[in-house]
Amino acid sequence: MHVSASHVVVSLVENYPNYLIINLDKLDYCASLKNLETISEKQNYKFIQGDICEPHFIKLLFETEKIDIVLHFAAQTHVDLSFWRTLEFTYVNVYGTHVLVTAAYEACVEKFIYVSTDEVYGGSIDEEFDEASPKRPTNPYASSKAAAECFVQSYWERYQFPVVITRSSNVYGPHQYPEKVIPKFISLLHQNRKCCIHGSGLQRRNFIYTTDVVEAFLTILKKGKPGEIYNIGSSFEMSILQLAKELIHLIKKTSSESEMEYWVDYVKDRPINDLRYPMNSEKMHNLGWRPKVPWKEGIKKTIEWYRDNFRNWKNVEKALDPFPVTGHSHSLMNCRM
Numbered sequence: 001m002h003v004s005a006s007h008v009v010v011s012l013v014e015n016y017p018n019y020l021i022i023n024l025d026k027l028d029y030c031a032s033l034k035n036l037e038t039i040s041e042k043q044n045y046k047f048i049q050g051d052i053c054e055p056h057f058i059k060l061l062f063e064t065e066k067i068d069i070v071l072h073f074a075a076q077t078h079v080d081l082s083f084w085r086t087l088e089f090t091y092v093n094v095y096g097t098h099v100l101v102t103a104a105y106e107a108c109v110e111k112f113i114y115v116s117t118d119e120v121y122g123g124s125i126d127e128e129f130d131e132a133s134p135k136r137p138t139n140p141y142a143s144s145k146a147a148a149e150c151f152v153q154s155y156w157e158r159y160q161f162p163v164v165i166t167r168s169s170n171v172y173g174p175h176q177y178p179e180k181v182i183p184k185f186i187s188l189l190h191q192n193r194k195c196c197i198h199g200s201g202l203q204r205r206n207f208i209y210t211t212d213v214v215e216a217f218l219t220i221l222k223k224g225k226p227g228e229i230y231n232i233g234s235s236f237e238m239s240i241l242q243l244a245k246e247l248i249h250l251i252k253k254t255s256s257e258s259e260m261e262y263w264v265d266y267v268k269d270r271p272i273n274d275l276r277y278p279m280n281s282e283k284m285h286n287l288g289w290r291p292k293v294p295w296k297e298g299i300k301k302t303i304e305w306y307r308d309n310f311r312n313w314k315n316v317e318k319a320l321d322p323f324p325v326t327g328h329s330h331s332l333m334n335c336r337m
Helices: 003-015 055-064 086-106 140-159 181-190 210-223 240-252 257-262 295-312
Strands: 020-025 045-049 069-072 111-117 163-168 170-172 195-198 204-209 229-232 237-239 264-267 331-336
Touching (some): 003 020, 003 210, 069 086, 086 111, 111 140, 170 295, 204 240
Parallel strands (some): 020 045, 069 111, 111 163, 163 229, 170 204, 195 264
Antiparallel strands (some): 020 331, 069 331, 204 237
């Protein structure tokens, strides 16, 4: 399950007892229902296993469940894997989204929120992207998300179907499958294995803690305007090499440069690796949202969680390979509100 999705589900179930929250997930390799154990028995929570790429199933779901709001997190998201499984990413991210938005439109859903990524903008050294910036994706994952955005947006342009698109920075925190860089490095170090860094490691990324992203989605649910796009960004930025060294310092309790280098293993870079994704999130700030969790607090909580919950997923060892070859996962969260 998408790291943000599981936290959004938990937050909605706990804070809105009068609303039924329906969680649809394919439960593939990177999903774990353990992340939702705290709410699994709640009366206002319902889990359904299913695939957004199955039109008849999705159509039946909307016919049998009165769904008012859709939060669409479902996607193939592993950038490295997207270079080798381009058609699979296109199928899940583009076709799956097309199936879902069509069914939601036919069911007269009140709001459809599509969760996209800052990567649709492409890389930049100094230009800060706002929601009007052109999409220039440079990898198959980002290209599939950009194409899916176009399908979603077209339903607003043609039918005035109330869609909202979000683009967020790198989300981190508990519940994230360890193929993503932060949980991957943490998990490797906990196993006394080295952090594998693609290329030079000088690529910089903006990181935002998961509870801040949850607050952003709750804000969009309440205040997001149909037909609009919202950047959910953070000003906190660091290089992948800096990230590795910070985690080595925190987990291995060392500040020695030579000892830090010992825990780093440089591997071949991906075909294209954008240097930065700087985003302007003023539009979200105008809705009253800003990230609140400082890096030091967020990373401490994240390290502690993975220390205790590393084996929550099946096939977790495959995620720690420098070039994993695994399947795919879907995560879709629907709210009946």
